[in-house]
Amino acid sequence: MNLVKAELFKIRSTSTWWILGLITLGLWALTLLINWAGSSINAGSDPAEQGLTADQAEQVRVANEAVNVASNLYTSGQFFGVLMVMLLGAIIVTNEFFHQTATTTFLVTPRRESVVIAKLIASTLLGLGFWLVTTLLNLIFVPFILNALDVGPQFGEPAIWRAMGLNGLAYALWAILGVGAGVLIRSQIGATIALSTIYVIGYFGATTLFFLLTPRIGEWFGKLQVLVPPLASQLMISGTELPGNPPRWVGAVVLIGYAVAAGGLGTWLMKRRDIA
Template sequence: MNLVRAELFKIRTTSLWWIMGLILIPLYAASLLLNWASATVPAGETGAPDSQQAQIDAALQPINVATNLYTSGQFMGVLIVLLLCAIIVTSEFFHLTATTTFLVTPRREAVILAKFAAAIVVGLVVWALTTLFNLVFAPIILSALDFGVQLGEPAVWRAIGLNALAFVLWAVLGVGAGVLIRSQIAATLTLAILYTVGTSAVGLVFYLLSEHVARWFEKLQVLIPTAASQLMISGTELPGNPPRWVGAVVLIGYAVVAGGLGTLITKKRDIT
């Protein structure tokens, strides 16, 4: 616990956490407004291909609109968590404190596990913040849409709970990525570009493969981490998509690999 408190203290005593917080607020607001706007599109009038129309119509059902609104901010929220948690590791090398840290605590696996624990706390704090906002604003939007607040639906609370799991798993991924890319600037830029541009690029590749090669490629999009975490929080099973549990398994797999590699590399790598 002392190591975990030390890691949390390092985060609290830098300006980075509140800078990320200030960045998160407008991104969250944009996400909420986008989800609201997408819920106002009349079913069957989106102009989408027939192959996608069934998915869109299902997403416009009240329960799916509700789960989408109550988990607003996930896409950009987990990006903030990913970057913050990578910096938990890279800041040690940026500020040249890694040697001191590992001299004080020679058992390197204890240090990296403490970083994982601190990262999970960071992930849960960001999840709690966005969820609090969602519980305030989503009922207002749902009432304006004449859908009712939907808080009596188990699917809504399941989505909120699985959203917390997604934030935790992305936090673990962030620490693992920070171990692999020790440069703070390189880690921040690489992860931000891969998360935003890379997600869109890979999604486009899967879309083209599903349209021009075989339809089953569409289901492989769940292998994209962002798609996996989005699938986890859907209210109902969407046509053409794998079950929600597949998204959870994929994201857990990425987190386990990142956590295992992060611990192993930290134990073996020379620290200078």
């Protein structure tokens, strides 16, 4: 517990956490507005008239159901939020090398796995903090948006609360992924640029690829998109099961697998690498 407190203090003693926090709030507001606009446009459109295949039109129709519209709005901010949390997790590790405190840290605590576990726990707590703030903001503002869309706040739907809970799990898992990535990429600037690029390009690239190729290859190919981490976390927060997509729990299992692999690999590498 003392190690976790020490890791949290290291973060609080720098400006990194609140800078990323402010960026997250700005991107959350932008995402909420985009989701609102998208829901308003989709509410007045007929999927059958959009030139989509029958399967794609059915996916759009289900996504436009009130419970799914509400789930999407109540989890607004996840796309950029988990990116910020991942970067924060990486910075928790790379800060040690950037400020050349790694040697001191491991002299004070020779068992390196204890240090890495403390960083994982601290990163997870920070990730859950980011999730809690954005979720509270969504709970405040989204009911007004849903009333404007004439669907009501949907608080009686268990799927809404399940989506928000799984959203919290996604934030925690991406924080762990960030710590693992920070061990692999020791450079603070390098980790920030590489992770941001891979995350954003990977998401939009994979989305475009699966959208174009699934009608030609087959529905089975479209289900493989759950193997892409950003798409797996998006699947987790859907209100109901979407046609042509794997169940939500598959997305959770995939993301947990990535987090366990990243955390385990990070611990193993930290124990064996020379610290300079």
